[in-house]
Amino acid sequence: MKLNITIQPRFRIGLFPLTLLVFMGIAAFIALWRYIYGIGAISNLSNSYPWGFWVSFDLFTGIAISSGAFVIASLVYIFGLEQFRPLVRPTLVTALLGYVMEGMALLVELGQPHRIWYFLRYQNFTSFLLFIGLYVMIYIVVLTVEFAPAVFERLKWDKAAALLKRWMKPVVIFGAVISTLHQASLGSLLLIQPAKLHPLWWTPWIPPLFFVSAVAIGLAMTIFESSMTSRYFKRALETHLLEKLARGLPFVLGFYLVMRFVQLTLEGKLSLLFASGGMSLLFWAEILIGVLLPIVLFSFKRVRTSPGSLLTGALLTLAGMILNRFDVSWFAVKHYDPLTYAPAFMGKVTYFPSITEILVSVGIFSFGILAFGLAVKYLPVLEPEHHGAHAGD
Amino acid sequence: MTEIKHHAYLFDATRCIDCRACMVACSVENNIEMDKTRIWVSGVGVKGEFPNLQRATMVYHCMHCEHPDCMSACPVGAYSKRPDGPVVYNPEKCIGCRYCMNACPFGVPHFDYDKGIVEGAFIDKCTFCPQRIDVGEEPACVHTCPTDALEYGEREELLKKAHERIAAHPERYIQHVYGEFENGGTSYLIISHVPFEELGLPTLPEKPINEVSETAVGLTLPVALGWGAALTAVTVGVSLLKKKSAAEDEAEKKPEAEK
Ligand code: SF4
Ligand code: SF4
Numbered sequence: 001m002k003l004n005i006t007i008q009p010r011f012r013i014g015l016f017p018l019t020l021l022v023f024m025g026i027a028a029f030i031a032l033w034r035y036i037y038g039i040g041a042i043s044n045l046s047n048s049y050p051w052g053f054w055v056s057f058d059l060f061t062g063i064a065i066s067s068g069a070f071v072i073a074s075l076v077y078i079f080g081l082e083q084f085r086p087l088v089r090p091t092l093v094t095a096l097l098g099y100v101m102e103g104m105a106l107l108v109e110l111g112q113p114h115r116i117w118y119f120l121r122y123q124n125f126t127s128f129l130l131f132i133g134l135y136v137m138i139y140i141v142v143l144t145v146e147f148a149p150a151v152f153e154r155l156k157w158d159k160a161a162a163l164l165k166r167w168m169k170p171v172v173i174f175g176a177v178i179s180t181l182h183q184a185s186l187g188s189l190l191l192i193q194p195a196k197l198h199p200l201w202w203t204p205w206i207p208p209l210f211f212v213s214a215v216a217i218g219l220a221m222t223i224f225e226s227s228m229t230s231r232y233f234k235r236a237l238e239t240h241l242l243e244k245l246a247r248g249l250p251f252v253l254g255f256y257l258v259m260r261f262v263q264l265t266l267e268g269k270l271s272l273l274f275a276s277g278g279m280s281l282l283f284w285a286e287i288l289i290g291v292l293l294p295i296v297l298f299s300f301k302r303v304r305t306s307p308g309s310l311l312t313g314a315l316l317t318l319a320g321m322i323l324n325r326f327d328v329s330w331f332a333v334k335h336y337d338p339l340t341y342a343p344a345f346m347g348k349v350t351y352f353p354s355i356t357e358i359l360v361s362v363g364i365f366s367f368g369i370l371a372f373g374l375a376v377k378y379l380p381v382l383e384p385e386h387h388g389a390h391a392g393d
Numbered sequence: 394m395t396e397i398k399h400h401a402y403l404f405d406a407t408r409c410i411d412c413r414a415c416m417v418a419c420s421v422e423n424n425i426e427m428d429k430t431r432i433w434v435s436g437v438g439v440k441g442e443f444p445n446l447q448r449a450t451m452v453y454h455c456m457h458c459e460h461p462d463c464m465s466a467c468p469v470g471a472y473s474k475r476p477d478g479p480v481v482y483n484p485e486k487c488i489g490c491r492y493c494m495n496a497c498p499f500g501v502p503h504f505d506y507d508k509g510i511v512e513g514a515f516i517d518k519c520t521f522c523p524q525r526i527d528v529g530e531e532p533a534c535v536h537t538c539p540t541d542a543l544e545y546g547e548r549e550e551l552l553k554k555a556h557e558r559i560a561a562h563p564e565r566y567i568q569h570v571y572g573e574f575e576n577g578g579t580s581y582l583i584i585s586h587v588p589f590e591e592l593g594l595p596t597l598p599e600k601p602i603n604e605v606s607e608t609a610v611g612l613t614l615p616v617a618l619g620w621g622a623a624l625t626a627v628t629v630g631v632s633l634l635k636k637k638s639a640a641e642d643e644a645e646k647k648p649e650a651e652k
Contacts, residue, residue: 038514040506047503050494078624080631111489111504111514122486124470126607129492133468169628177621181613191606192466195498195595204605335500 017373020366027363030356031108039111043357048335053353057361058105060325063186064217065318066098068225069143070179071218077172084245086238086383089150090229091222093375096143097368099136104364128188135182142175150379183214190328198279198332200272205263206328212259213321216252219245220294220317227311229376237307246304246313250295253317257291282327290320399580400478400526401548402535403555404452406585406592407565408542411436411450415534415543419454422522422533429503431455431519432534437591449585451592452543454519454534455480455501456572457580460601463518466496471516478548478580479521489514498576498595498602521580548580555584577601 034042045052068091075081076088107113119133146168152161187210194202203209223242230237264270274280294317303309335349375381416432425431436450461480464472471486472493482502493516494502505514522532526545530536535545544551552573559566571589572579575597585592 035510038505038507038509045491045506047494047506048500050491050504074624078628078631080628080635109490111491111508111516112487113489113510115488118469118486118488122469122471124464124467126465126603126610127468127470127492128606128610129466129490130468131610131613173621173624173628176624177617180620181617184616185613188606188609189492191609192462192496192603193498194602194605195597196495204609207609333495 017370020370023359023363023366024370025363027360027366030360030363033356034108035113039109042354042360044351044354045357046351048349049351050335051333052330052351053357054105054109054361056326056330058102058109058364060186060329061322062098062102062105063182064214064321064325065221066095067179067183067214067218068222069095069146069218070176071215072222073146073172074176077169078176084241087222087226087241087245089147089381090225090376091218092143092147092150093372093381094221094225096140096147097371097375099140099143101364101368102136103140104367105361108360128185128191131185132182132189135178135185139175139178139182142171142178145171146175150381153380154378180211184208184211186210187328190333193333196333196335197328198276198334199267199269200264200276200279200283201328201332203263203267205259209256209259209263212252212256213324216249216256216317217321219249219252220314220321223310223314224318227307227314229382230307232373233376233382235382239305239307239310242310243301243304246298246310249298249313249317253291253295257287257295260287279332282323282331286320286324286327288320289316290318290324294320397526397547398477399548400521401457401546401551401580401582402532403544403546403551403582403584405542405544405558406449406451406583406587408540409434409450409452410540410542411448412539414537414539415452418533418537419519422525423520425517429517431517435593437593447587449587449592451583451594452534453499453501453593455521455581456499456576457519457521458576458601459578459580460576460603462496462498462576462601462603463493463502465603465607466492468492479523479526481520481523482516482518484513484515487515489516491516496603498597548582551582555582559584574599 030042039045043052043054072084072087072091075084103116106116110116112118119130119137123130145164149161149164149168152158152164184207187206190197190202191204191206223245226238226242229235264273272280273283276283294313297303297309297313297316303313335351411434413434416430416434419425419432420427420430423431432452432454434450434452436448439446439448441447457478457480459474461472461474463482464470464474464480467487468490469486469488471483472480473483474480489504491504494500494504502516502518504516505512508514522530525532525536531545535543544554552570555570555573559568559570565586567585567588569584569589571583571585571594572581577600583589583592583594590596
C-alpha cells in the first residue's frame with residue numbers, strides 16, 4: 001500500500017522557524033546537562049571570571065534592546081505623538097519577550113535557579129542587582145498589562161480592552177519610570193567595581209549614560225525590528241514613521257556624545273583616550289560606529305527615507321551601543337589575576353566563552369524570534385495595512 | 394583569655410615559608426573538598442640573581458573587610474558582618490548569581506562550578522572559624538602556622554604589633570600595614586618585605602569602594618518620584634494643550650459654519 005502523507009498547509013513549518021526550533025532544542029539539552037553536572041560543565045566561567053558572555057549578551061544586551069517599548073510608549077502616551085501608535089505594539093512584544101528571555105537565561109545562569117523568586121523573599125537594599133531583579137519582575141507585569149488589549153481584542157473582549165485602554169496613561173508613566181531606573185541600574189551594577197573596570201568606563205556617571213544610550217538603542221531597535229518584520233511578512237515599511245524616529249537619533253546620540261566627553265574631561269581621563277592600547281581602540285570603535293557615524297548618516301534626509309540605509313544606520317547604532325554593553329560588562333573588566341603559582345581552583349585567568357555557553361544564548365534568542373513571529377501572526381500586533389499600501393501578498 | 398572585641402589576623406610575609414599547613418588545617422577543620430580550598434597560598438616564585446635571591450609568598454583568604462563589598466552587592470543579603478569582625482555567608486539565602494565574586498576586590502568568594510542543581514552550587518569563602526573563635530580558640534590556620542606568620546587577636550593590638558615590628562626592623566619591612574586603611578580597613582592585616590602589588594594585592598583607596606554604588610542606590614526613590622512627577626506633568630500638559638487646540642479648531646469652525 002502506498003502511504004500517502006499530506007501535511008495540512010497550516011501545519012507546514014518553514015525552514016526558518018524549523019532552524020529556530022532546532023537551536024532551542026540544543027539549548028534545552030545543554031541546560032539539562034548543566035542541571036546535572038554544573039555550570040562549569042557547559043561554560044568557561046571560573047572563579048576568576050564569574051560573569052562572562054551570558055551577562056553581557058542576555059542581561060546587558062537583552063535589556064538594552066528591549067528599551068524600544070518605553071521609548072515609543074512614552075512618545076505616544078506621554079508626549080501625545082499619536083502618529084507613532086502603530087509602532088507601540090510591536091515594540092511591546094519585543095520588550096516583553098526580551099524580559100522573558102532574560103528570565104530564562106537566569107534559570108541557566110544562577111547557581112540556585114529554583115530560588116529565582118528569592119528577590120521577593122529576602123532583600124538587601126544596597127544591592128543594584130536586587131533592584132534589577134525587582135524591575136524585571138515588575139516590568140514584565142507592566143508590559144503584560146500594556147499588551148493585554150491586543151489579546152483582549154483578539155478574544156473579542158471589547159469591554160475589557162476599552163476599559164484597560166482608558167487607564168493606559170498611568171500604566172505607561174509607571175512603566176517609563178521603571179524602565180528608566182532599570183536601564184540606569186544595569187550600568188550601575190559596575191559601580192561597585194572601580195578596582196576592576198577600566199577607568200575609561202568606570203565613572204559615577206554610568207547611570208545617566210546608560211539611560212541616554214538606552215533611548216538611542218530603543219529608537220534604533222524599533223527601526224531595525226520594523227524593517228525585519230516588513231521584510232519577513234512582506235508588509236510595506238512605515239518609512240514615514242521611521243524617518244521621524246531616525247531624525248531624533250542624532251539628537252539623542254549627540255547628547256550622549258557630549259555627556260561622555262564632558263565626563264571624561266571633568267574626570268581628567270582624556271589622556272587615556274589614546275594611551276590605553278586595546279581599550280582605547282574599543283572606546284573609539286564604540287564612539288565611531290555607534291555614535292558618530294549614525295549621527296552623520298541620519299542627518300541626511302536621503303538616508304532616512306531609504307529603507308536600506310535606514311536599516312544600515314540602525315544596525316550601526318546597535319552594533320556600537322551593544323559593543324559598549326560588552327565593554328562595560330566584559331571586555332574592559334579585569335578580574336583578579338592570581339600569581340604565578342596558585343592552586344587550580346582559582347581557575348583560568350583568561351576567559352573566552354565556550355561553544356555551549358553561546359549555544360544556550362542562541363537557543364533562548366531563537367525562542368524570542370519565534371515567539372515574536374507567532375505573536376505578530378496570531379495577535380493584532382501590526383496595524384492593519386492601509387488601502388493601496390499592500391506590498392507583495 | 395580576654396574577650397576579643399574585634400577579631401583580626403596579622404600575616405607577616407617575611408615569616409611565611411610556603412609550607413601550606415594553614416591550607417590543610419583549614420580544609421580539615423571546615424571539611425572542604427579535596428580540590429577546593431578557602432585559603433590559597435601563592436607567590437611569584439624566586440626572584441633576583443644569585444646570590445641575591447628573594448622569594449615571597451602570600452596567604453590569601455577573605456580579608457573580612459570593615460565595609461564588605463560582597464555584602465553590599467549581594468541582592469538577597471546572604472552576607473553579614475558580625476559586629477566583632479567576621480564576614481559570614483549564609484547559603485540558605487544564596488541564589489548563586491555570583492555578583493559577590495565580581496564585587497569583592499580581592500577575588501575571594503568562589504563558586505561550585507562542578508555542582509548540579511540537586512547538590513546546589515554555592516559560594517564558599519573563609520568564615521573566620523566561628524566554631525573556634527566563639528569558644529576562645531584561634532582559627533585553625535593560625536593555630537597550625539609553624540612560624541607565626543599568621544597571628545590572631547584583637548585588631549587594635551595586632552595593628553600596634555605590626556607597627557612596632559616594622560619600626561624595629563625598618564630595613565626589612567615595607568613601611569605600611571596593608572589593610573589598616575585599604576577599602577575602609579580590613580580585619581586581615583599584612584606586613585611584607587616586598588611591595589604589596591608583588592604579593593598580588595590590589596591598590597585600593599582608603600574610602601570603601603562600595604560608597605559610590607551605595608550612594609547611587611540610595612538615589613533610587615527620589616529619582617523615581619521626581620521622574621514620575623515630571624512625566625505626569627508632561628502628560629497632563631500635553632493633553633491640556635491638545636484639548637485647547639481642539640477647542641480652538643472648533644471655535645474657528647463654528648463661525649465658518651454660521652456664515
Ligand atoms: S575580602 Fe571580599 S569576600 Fe572578604 S569581606 Fe572583603 S569583599 Fe567580602
Ligand atoms: S552568589 Fe549568592 S552570596 Fe553571592 S551575591 Fe549572589 S546571592 Fe549573594
